[in-house]
Amino acid sequence: MTNLPLAKIWPFIFAAVSATATYSATVFSQMMLVPNSASAIPVTGKVEQPRDRLGVWLTTVDSQVLYDAKEQSKALVFLQSNGFSRAAVPLYTGGYVTWQLGAGHGGIQVPLDPQLSPTSSTKELLKSLGKYGVKRVGWFEFGLMAPVSAAWLQGREQLLLLDRNGSSLWQESPNVNRVWLNPLQPEVQNLITNMVVNACTTLPLDVIQFDDHLGYPSQFGYDSTTLNAWRQTEDGKKQPNPDPLQPEWKSWRSKQVTALLQKIRKLMNQSCPDVAISVSPNPQNFSYHSYLADWHDWVRRGLVDEVVVQIYRNNLVSLGLELTQIQLDAVNSLVPVRIGLLAGLRNQPKSVEQLQQEMKLVQSAGFEAVDLFFYESARTHFHDGKNYPPTHAPVSQLIWVPKS
Numbered sequence: 169m170t171n172l173p174l175a176k177i178w179p180f181i182f183a184a185v186s187a188t189a190t191y192s193a194t195v196f197s198q199m200m201l202v203p204n205s206a207s208a209i210p211v212t213g214k215v216e217q218p219r220d221r222l223g224v225w226l227t228t229v230d231s232q233v234l235y236d237a238k239e240q241s242k243a244l245v246f247l248q249s250n251g252f253s254r255a256a257v258p259l260y261t262g263g264y265v266t267w268q269l270g271a272g273h274g275g276i277q278v279p280l281d282p283q284l285s286p287t288s289s290t291k292e293l294l295k296s297l298g299k300y301g302v303k304r305v306g307w308f309e310f311g312l313m314a315p316v317s318a319a320w321l322q323g324r325e326q327l328l329l330l331d332r333n334g335s336s337l338w339q340e341s342p343n344v345n346r347v348w349l350n351p352l353q354p355e356v357q358n359l360i361t362n363m364v365v366n367a368c369t370t371l372p373l374d375v376i377q378f379d380d381h382l383g384y385p386s387q388f389g390y391d392s393t394t395l396n397a398w399r400q401t402e403d404g405k406k407q408p409n410p411d412p413l414q415p416e417w418k419s420w421r422s423k424q425v426t427a428l429l430q431k432i433r434k435l436m437n438q439s440c441p442d443v444a445i446s447v448s449p450n451p452q453n454f455s456y457h458s459y460l461a462d463w464h465d466w467v468r469r470g471l472v473d474e475v476v477v478q479i480y481r482n483n484l485v486s487l488g489l490e491l492t493q494i495q496l497d498a499v500n501s502l503v504p505v506r507i508g509l510l511a512g513l514r515n516q517p518k519s520v521e522q523l524q525q526e527m528k529l530v531q532s533a534g535f536e537a538v539d540l541f542f543y544e545s546a547r548t549h550f551h552d553g554k555n556y557p558p559t560h561a562p563v564s565q566l567i568w569v570p571k572s
Contacts (some may be wrong), residue, residue, distance in 0.1 A: 202542055206458045207375055207488065218474070218504045220303045223254030224541035228281065230514045231544045233305050237287045238435055240296070243543065248300050250550040254539065255297055256305035256377060256448075257290060259367055266290045268483040269366050273329055276359045287395040292374045300495040304371045308364070311381030312425075313338075315346040327353050329388040332412070338385055346550070348384040351428040360428065361435050366441035376436065379478070383425050384463030394421070413457075422460040426469070433471045448476035448508055448539070467499050474503050476539050480510035482518070487526060506537040512545035520549050 169250035222402060225231050226243070233239045234257070247255060250381050259266055263279035267290045282289070315320060321327070328336040329348045336347045350355045368376055389395070389412075398404040403416040436443060449455040449463045456462050466472045477496065481487040490496070491507070499505055507530045512518035523540075530538055540546045 173393060179368060181322070181487060196280055198572070210502035213417060218465065218537040220254040220504060221537045222250075222252050223256065223303070223305075223537070224252055225256040225260065225307065225542045227542045227544075228266070228283070231542070233543060234258070234266060234281075234290065234293070235283045235285065235288050240288065241295050244296055244300055246547060246550070247297075247302055248422050248522065254300065254303040254305065255543075256307040256539070257294060257297075259290070259306045259371075260311075261307070261309040263310065263318040263320075267371055269368065271365070275355060275362060278320055278359070278363065278433070278539065287527070289481075298476065303374045303450065304372060305375040305377050306367050307369060307377045307496075308360075309379065311378050312349045312351060312360070312384055313346050313381045314349060316347050319349075322345065324355075326391075327356055327391070329394065330389065330391040331387045332390050334390070337469050338388070339361065348388055349392060350393055351384075351424050352397060357428055357431060361432055364432055365435050365439045367438060368443040373440075373443055375444045375446045375474075377448055377476070378429075379448040380450055380455050380459040380461045382447070383422075383427065386418060386421075386460055389417075394424075400525070408471055416526055421472070422462045422465075425460055425469070426462060427464060429466060429471050430469070444473035446474045446476060447472050448478055450478050451493065452495055462494060464499065467502050472503065475499060476506040476508050478508040478541070480508070480541070481526075482510075482522070484525060484529060487529060488533070491530065502551055504537070506539055507535050508539045508541060510545075511540040511542065511549060514544075517545070517548070523549055 188491070204221050204380075224247070228234055229270060231239075233243050246252075257266075260278065263278070265278050265282050269278070271446050294306075297304050301538060325336070327349055332392055338346045338348060340346050349359070351357065364376055367373065389398075395408075398410075398417070398420060399408050401420065402411075403420065407414060407417065414420075433445060437444060445464050445465065447461075448463055452456075452462075456464075461476060463472070467475065477490075479487055479490045481490070496505065509523065509530070510518065511523055511524050527538055
């Protein structure tokens with residue numbers, strides 16, 4: 169099923185919001201602003217909708233599910249009890265990998281997460297998920313990003329991207345500084361591709377997933393490697409010192425990220441052709457302009473097998489507007505599209521009613537698959553599994569099982 173025009177789904181938004189707020193004429197007028205320009209992505213026909221309709225991201229932050237065998241057992245019961253048929257497990261995050269790469273990996277050695285123990289093996293968790301019939305997504309959350317303090321990057325500053333001020337620092341949030349790896353550097357390309365191929369050939373995975381972090385903030389790219397390559401192009405000769413938001417400069421840098429994904433796709437086709445490639449970016453405009461991650465182009469080029477669009481909103485009108493973007497509908501005609509919703513954060517909880525309204529809105533817009541961020545916050549919205557028997561109803565009829 170493809171997206172419905174916003175004019176057809178606004179009654180669903182109204183019904184959802186009216187439980188908590190009063191709509192005004194101003195809001196209605198805002199909701200009717202439907203883009204009228206055609207998408208550049210060709211519409212080729214209906215794409216088979218995903219059968220794994222309810223998924224969740226596991227994390228290494230605010231959760232012990234990767235580090236504690238008992239927590240893993242609880243998670244398996246929870247997923248089965250509530251109709252979850254898909255789980256994303258972090259493989260590269262926080263500057264660490266969560267599985268043993270083994271000898272002979274070569275090049276840069278990203279260390280194993282020190283919080284892991286022999287009783288909380290990522291590989292065993294993935295095996296258990298498979299036994300429970302859960303699709304296993306290996307999540308490369310950090311992509312080209314790394315912590316500023318990563319020991320494995322010390323002495324390798326030439327691999328980092330710089331801003332116009334010559335700084336490699338990027339503040340993700342207050343007191344959290346990151347750096348970004350340069351996709352033009354062969355050593356960086358080898359690092360990413362080696363990790364991906366190792367993961368898809370040694371771990372029981374169904375999918376490898378990246379997000380906007382397979383890209384980099386648009387204010388970066390002023391290191392000598394990137395600038396020298398840019399200045400060899402026709403546009404670069406005309407504009408050797410471009411502004412960060414200059415269109416040709418943005419497009420050229422974005423293509424360097426796309427080239428890395430092409431290499432990943434080629435090597436996966438050779439090494440693990442049965443493992444799909446997924447991306448879970450923000451909506452296209454934000455993803456491209458902020459992180460140079462042009463996932464619409466990735467879809468056009470056949471580089472990805474599915475897209476999970478992260479639409480983390482607390483406002484139903486904003487969510488409704490994003491769900492009815494013409495570009496999103498066009499992508500949904502080429503590859504399966506899932507919608508990522510925020511179930512809540514540790515210091516930003518979300519009510520059961522709010523998430524329920526969001527999920528109904530997603531379904532009314534014609535999207536049949538939802539992934540929730542993240543596992544610990546999702547648990548607060550569902551039965552805990554202790555006294556609730558596993559369901560055998562189709563997930564399409566069960567996509568929402570709130571606490572009674």
